[in-house]
Amino acid sequence: MSDVTTTVHTDHQDHAHPPGLQHHFTNMTQQFEAAKLGMWLFLVTEVLLFGGLFVGYGIMHSKHPEAFVAAHHHLDWRLGALNTIVLLLSSFTMVMGVWAAQTGQRKKLIAFLLLTIILAMVFMGVKYVEYSHKFHEGLLPGKFYSHQGDTVPGQFMFFSFYFMMTGLHGIHVLLGIVAILWITFRAWRGHFSAQYYGPVDIVGLYWHLVDLIWIYLFPLMYLIS
Amino acid sequence: MADAMTPTAAHSHPDYLSENKGLWNWLTTVDHKRIGLMYLWSVATFMIIGGLLALVIRLELLTPKQTIMSAELYNRAFTLHGAIMTFLVIIPAIPAILGNFALPLLLGAKDVAFPRLNLASLYVYWIGAAMAVSTLLLGGVDTGWTFYTPYSTTTGGGVSMMVLAAFVLGFSSIFTGLNFIATTHKLRAPGMGWFQLPLFVWGMYSTAIIQILATPVLGITLLLLVMERVFHIGIFDPQLGGDPVLFQHFFWFYSHPAVYIMILPAMAVMSEVIPTFSKKSIFGYKAIAFSSVAIALLGFLVWAHHMFVAGMSLFAGAIFSFLTFFIAIPSAIKVFNWIATMWRGSIDLKVPMLYAINFLLIFTIGGLTGLFLASLSTDVHLHDTYFVVSHFHYVMAGSNMIALLAGLHYWWPKMYGRMYNNTLATIACTLIFIGFNATFLPQFVMGSRGMPRRYYNYLEQFQTMHVASTIGSWILAAGLFLALATLLASLRKPKDAVPNPWNGRTFEWEAGSPPITHNFEHTPVCIYSPYDYRENPVPIAEEEKSAH
Ligand SMILES: [Cu+2]
Numbered sequence: 001m002s003d004v005t006t007t008v009h010t011d012h013q014d015h016a017h018p019p020g021l022q023h024h025f026t027n028m029t030q031q032f033e034a035a036k037l038g039m040w041l042f043l044v045t046e047v048l049l050f051g052g053l054f055v056g057y058g059i060m061h062s063k064h065p066e067a068f069v070a071a072h073h074h075l076d077w078r079l080g081a082l083n084t085i086v087l088l089l090s091s092f093t094m095v096m097g098v099w100a101a102q103t104g105q106r107k108k109l110i111a112f113l114l115l116t117i118i119l120a121m122v123f124m125g126v127k128y129v130e131y132s133h134k135f136h137e138g139l140l141p142g143k144f145y146s147h148q149g150d151t152v153p154g155q156f157m158f159f160s161f162y163f164m165m166t167g168l169h170g171i172h173v174l175l176g177i178v179a180i181l182w183i184t185f186r187a188w189r190g191h192f193s194a195q196y197y198g199p200v201d202i203v204g205l206y207w208h209l210v211d212l213i214w215i216y217l218f219p220l221m222y223l224i225s
Numbered sequence: 226m227a228d229a230m231t232p233t234a235a236h237s238h239p240d241y242l243s244e245n246k247g248l249w250n251w252l253t254t255v256d257h258k259r260i261g262l263m264y265l266w267s268v269a270t271f272m273i274i275g276g277l278l279a280l281v282i283r284l285e286l287l288t289p290k291q292t293i294m295s296a297e298l299y300n301r302a303f304t305l306h307g308a309i310m311t312f313l314v315i316i317p318a319i320p321a322i323l324g325n326f327a328l329p330l331l332l333g334a335k336d337v338a339f340p341r342l343n344l345a346s347l348y349v350y351w352i353g354a355a356m357a358v359s360t361l362l363l364g365g366v367d368t369g370w371t372f373y374t375p376y377s378t379t380t381g382g383g384v385s386m387m388v389l390a391a392f393v394l395g396f397s398s399i400f401t402g403l404n405f406i407a408t409t410h411k412l413r414a415p416g417m418g419w420f421q422l423p424l425f426v427w428g429m430y431s432t433a434i435i436q437i438l439a440t441p442v443l444g445i446t447l448l449l450l451v452m453e454r455v456f457h458i459g460i461f462d463p464q465l466g467g468d469p470v471l472f473q474h475f476f477w478f479y480s481h482p483a484v485y486i487m488i489l490p491a492m493a494v495m496s497e498v499i500p501t502f503s504k505k506s507i508f509g510y511k512a513i514a515f516s517s518v519a520i521a522l523l524g525f526l527v528w529a530h531h532m533f534v535a536g537m538s539l540f541a542g543a544i545f546s547f548l549t550f551f552i553a554i555p556s557a558i559k560v561f562n563w564i565a566t567m568w569r570g571s572i573d574l575k576v577p578m579l580y581a582i583n584f585l586l587i588f589t590i591g592g593l594t595g596l597f598l599a600s601l602s603t604d605v606h607l608h609d610t611y612f613v614v615s616h617f618h619y620v621m622a623g624s625n626m627i628a629l630l631a632g633l634h635y636w637w638p639k640m641y642g643r644m645y646n647n648t649l650a651t652i653a654c655t656l657i658f659i660g661f662n663a664t665f666l667p668q669f670v671m672g673s674r675g676m677p678r679r680y681y682n683y684l685e686q687f688q689t690m691h692v693a694s695t696i697g698s699w700i701l702a703a704g705l706f707l708a709l710a711t712l713l714a715s716l717r718k719p720k721d722a723v724p725n726p727w728n729g730r731t732f733e734w735e736a737g738s739p740p741i742t743h744n745f746e747h748t749p750v751c752i753y754s755p756y757d758y759r760e761n762p763v764p765i766a767e768e769e770k771s772a773h
Contacts (some may be wrong), residue, residue, distance in 0.1 A: 024335035024412070034338040034411040041403045043253055045441040052445030054476065054557070056460055142456035142465075152464050160458035164449075 021197040026069035032198045039202045048171075048212040050213055053168070054134050056221065057161045064154050071158030074139050074147075076130070084124050084214065090119035091211040094180075098204045104194035106187060114208070120177050127170055134159070162221055168221050169217060172210045179203045236511035238741040240642065252578065255340035256742055260347055261326030262640065265269035265633075267347075269709070270355065271313040272626075276702065278306035283664075283698040286691045289683050290669070296681040300367035302384075303679060305360075307370030308387060312394045313354055315625050316483065319490030320401050320436075323632040324429045326640060328405060330733035331423045333414025333749040337699045338407035349393060356390035359383070359727040360718040369679060371480070374461040374472040378453045385451050392447045395440045398486070402436030405429050414732065416751035421765060423731045423755045424513050428493020431517035435489070435524060438662050443479035446472070477528035485524040487621050489517055491588075491628030492559055495581055498631050498762055499563050501729045502578035505571030516555035523552045525599060530599055534608045541599050556592055560585065575727065576650040582629035583658050587627055589618025594669065609679075612672025615665045621660050630657070630708060637712060638722035642739040645715040655710060656704030662687025 018028060025031040061068045082110035097112035101114050138146030142164045186192065190202060234677075236613035241258050251259055275723070282302050285292045294302070325343065329336055337343050338549045348371045360366050363383030368376055368523050377384055409422070410431050445617035451473065461464035461472045468489065500507045507513065529537060529545040567610045602664065607613060638644055672678075683691065732739075732749050753762040 012564075016256060024338075024342075025339065030411055034407050038339055038342075038403055038407045038409055039408055045399055045437055047405075048438060048441035049445050052442050052449075056449060056471075056475075060460060062466070096369055115294075142452070142458040144456065157459045157466060160452070160456065160460070164452060164458070 006152065018195065020191070020198075028195060035198050035202055036205075037213055039205050043205065046209055046213075049185075050165070050168070053161070053165050054216070054220075057165065059225070060157055060161065064157060066152050067154035069224055070152035071139075071155035071162075072151070072221065074134070074137070074155075074164075075222050077222040079126055081219050083123050086119050086123045086126070087211045087214050090116045090123070091208055093119065094139075094204045094207045098201055101192050101200040102186070102194060102195035104192075106190065106192070107191065109187050109200070110150045110184055113180055117180050117184070119138055120180070123173060124170065127166070128211070165217055166221065167176070169213055172213070173198050176203075176207050176210050181205065205206055227616070227732070237522060238740040238743070238746070240737055241742045242641070242739050244673050244742050253344075255277050255336070255344050256345060256746075257325050257329050257337050257340065258740065260343050261324075262320055263347055264317060264325060264350070264642075265319040265353070267566075268311040268314055268318055271309050271443050272318075275306050275309040275314055276705065278302050278309070280702055281700055282306060283695040285681075286683075287695050289685055289688055289691075293681075297367065298666065299681045301365035303371050304366045308357060308366065310622065311483075312391050313350075313357060315487045315621055316394075316398060317350060317401070318625060318629050319494060319632065320405070320429060320432055320486075321346070321397075323629070323636065323662065324401070324405060324432075324490065324495065327406060327424060327632075327636055328429055328637070329732050330428055330744055331413065332412055332737060333417065333745065333751065334408060334412035334734045335743045336412075337404045338411055339404050341403055342400050346397045346404075349397040349400065353390045353394035353397060356386055356393060360387045360390070364649045371476060372447075372450060372472075373476075374450065374453070375463070376471040377450060378461060381668075382685055385454050388447045388450050392444050393452075395444045395447075397416060399437050399440050402433035402440075403432040406437070414749050414751050416765075418751075418765075419510065420514070421751050421754060422514075423541075423563075424496030424507065424510065425493045425516075426729075427514040429519050431521040432486055432489045434485050434518070434521045437480070438525070439482040441477045442475065442484055443483070444699045446475035446479065449475070470532070473532050473535055474529065477531045478525070481528040481531065483526040484617075484621055485520050487625050488556075488588075489520060491584065491605075491625050492517065492556075494628045495559075495584060495639065496636070497729075497731065498577045498581045498635050499566050500756045500758070501727050502575055502581070503567045503636075504573065504728070504758050505566055505570035506754070506758055507562070508565035508568075509558070510556050510754075510756065513562050516558045519555045520552065522553070523548070523555070527552055528602075533601055533604045539601075546599055550596065551591065553596060553599075558588060560592075576645075576647060576654060577635035577727075578625055578629045580634060583654060584627045584631060586658075587619055587661065588624045591616060591624060595620065606670060609677055610672035611668040611678055613678045614678045615668035615672060618668075621664070627657065627661075630654070633712070634712065635727070638726045638738050639733055639736070640739060641716060641722035642722045642726070642737075643715040643718055644722050645711050646708055649707060649711040649714075653704050653708035656700055658704075659702050660697050660699070660701030664694050664701055665697070667691075667693040667697070727763050730757060 020034050021028055021031060025034065093112050093115040097109055097116060098115065100106075100108035100112055134140065138148070139159050140142075140156075141160040142156060145159060147155070180203060183192075186199065241256055245254075251308060255262065260573060281293070282299070285294055285299055285302075325337070360383030363386055365382050366384050366387045367385055369382060372384065372388060378386075409426055413422070434487065449458070449460055453461050453467075457465065460467045461469050463469060496513055527549045530543065530549045533542050533546075554663060563581075594612070598607055598613060598616060634645070634650060668676075671687045671690040674687075676683060676690075720738075722738040724736065724738050726738070727734070730753070732745075732751075735749055736745050752764050752766075754765055754768075759761065
């Protein structure tokens with residue numbers, strides 16, 4: 001470290017810290033980029049997690065095509081389509097929220113985040129209606145399947161995957177609601193500004209993934225033939 | 226990487242061990258060094274538990290019939306040994322201990338990118354560990370650590386709990402990997418490009434890629450297994466229209482890459498220790514760096530070599546066999562590069578270097594015996610014999626453990642600021658080498674003669690080799706115990722380590738021994754290549770100019 005004095009940074013206490021900057025980052029850009037990279041990596045793990053289920057679904061579907069087609073007639077594609085629209089809308093309000101954060105408009109940010117939460121809750125509401133209908137008819141996974149009058153055997157397998165995949169997705173929606181509530185709270189407390197809005201951006205990324213997974217789930221569950 | 230820090234630099238801060246003492250401060254710390262040490266002692270605890278189980282198993286196998294326990298207990302003992310050693314010891318060992326401790330230091334950073342996530346990974350590890358141990362109260366697990374269906378979906382006991390434990394532990398591994406990738410991308414010291422990264426960092430980075438890409442697939446596989454047990458969803462049950470072999474495909478799609486989660490970090494340690502004690506630039510820097518990445522990616526294409534006898538087409542078998550041979554190439558490249566580094570170096574046989582040579586021998590035996598298992602025709606003969614057991618103990622257990630010990634003896638002065646007793650540590654290293662080979666070389670022989678793995682009773686003709694193997698396990702245990710005692714004994718002395726006891730070139734040796742909480746009094750700047758051991762090191766910038 002011979003010519004160390006020319007470029008060295010002095011100790012962390014010496015420069016003034018902008019609010020929200022953690023001690024081990026040099027500046028806000030570095031921190032923001034690190035967080036964003038971390039989120040993308042997390043999304044990769046999410047895609048692979050669901051990917052395993054998609055592969056399992058694909059293999060079982062190809063083994064039992066008639067049972068899967070017969071079973072999917074128990075789903076109401078209109079409710080699925082409604083939920084697709086609801087989630088797409090919520091992705092849009094999330095984008096608007098991030099935009100409001102970037103431009104430092106606190107009130108708009110809070111409004112868009114609340115709107116996103118409401119749409120997410122509508123999604124869960126529709127899901128509740130669908131699930132209770134299935135419970136009622138005994139269209140349940142594995143050994144709990146008790147639906148009467150099936151002409152094609154083996155339909156329980158479809159519902160095994162239906163509940164695992166939409167269930168895991170539903171858990172992600174719930175976690176998303178919690179995350180958006182958390183940033184809404186922080187926005188309300190005035191934590192964010194045009195200089196510091198990383199958490200909003202990152203929760204937004206997560207929310208888009210939740211939306212994206214549903215866009216794959218919808219045709220796979222409701223529209224097979 | 227740069228000259229040693231001017232000794233006059235005022236140490237105005239206390240070191241990270243002396244600052245904020247007390248249990249509560251340790252449990253809430255976000256300091257990567259403290260988290261690394263907490264991982265060290267957690268993993269060491271489970272290594273002792275898993276090791277004691279191994280001793281018990283070897284003791285049972287001393288005689289062909291019952292020796293000390295029933296067959297049921299024996300099944301549970303080897304399952305618990307395998308599960309603890311795989312999920313709680315080998316996978317976290319080097320990344321979570323040495324990686325957490327050294328990676329930010331090697332990069333010249335103050336911490337990992339997400340310190341709180343790092344602490345969370347430790348807590349998740351503890352939760353997973355508690356779940357794994359709790360299976361003992363639920364009647365144990367007797368499936369083997371691979372949880373093969375259909376046995377695992379029909380047997381009783383704590384299978385679901387153990388499987389969920391492995392699922393939870395996966396998150397801990399993902400958090401660590403995610404942190405290392407983001408840290409390497411964003412927190413390198415000024416002037417440090419990708420080809421000035423110490424090779425340990427390249428190894429950790431490649432490991433992290435596998436942790437990110439493979440662990441979620443294991444997670445979902447294990448969840449499916451639990452679902453099958455609880456709901457009979459049908460996917461792995463042939464009676465319900467499922468396919469039990471599908472589990473094996475899913476499982477090995479993770480678990481083959483996972484063996485590289487175990488070996489790449491070991492190789493990463495070698496790439497630091499060997500140049501430091503050979504006093505020579507590493508031979509083939511880029512070859513070593515890229516072979517790590519190549520291993521990480523190729524590792525995803527070979528999983529079905531575990532299933533040559535599980536029913537697959539000859540064509541598929543031939544392809545997986547070929548790919549498996551292919552992945553041996555980057556490993557061999559590394560070994561040749563390390564040997565070339567030592568060639569004409571001035572080798573200093575300090576304890577970490579002894580372990581490194583130990584590693585080279587053990588890893589070479591393990592790697593070469595893998596080729597017999599990769600070949601279709603010989604694998605049919607050797608499948609599920611002690612040959613396999615011995616092979617994977619050489620590459621997974623021995624190589625990983627010895628590399629961990631190499632790294633631990635290498636960075637111990639940095640971790641605790643103390644030098645250990647050189648003589649005792651050398652004796653321990655020798656005992657470990659003798660004990661390990663005495664335990665596992667006989668297993669190659671009896672495996673090739675048809676001794677099946679996981680058997681409780683065996684034919685009289687195998688007893689001599691089983692006895693040899695059991696005696697070996699005692700020598701190995703004595704060696705490990707001596708190594709641990711030697712390291713612990715050093716903690717009773719006052720701090721006596723200088724910042725750079727081995728004359729290393731990487732950044733961590735510019736920090737104090739032990740470093741301050743924020744690692745460096747001044748952010749280091751990367752001026753020289755990390756392995757420039759020439760008399761007068763040439764700055765990277767000048768070297769690049771003269772290259773044009
Ligand atoms: Cu493999």
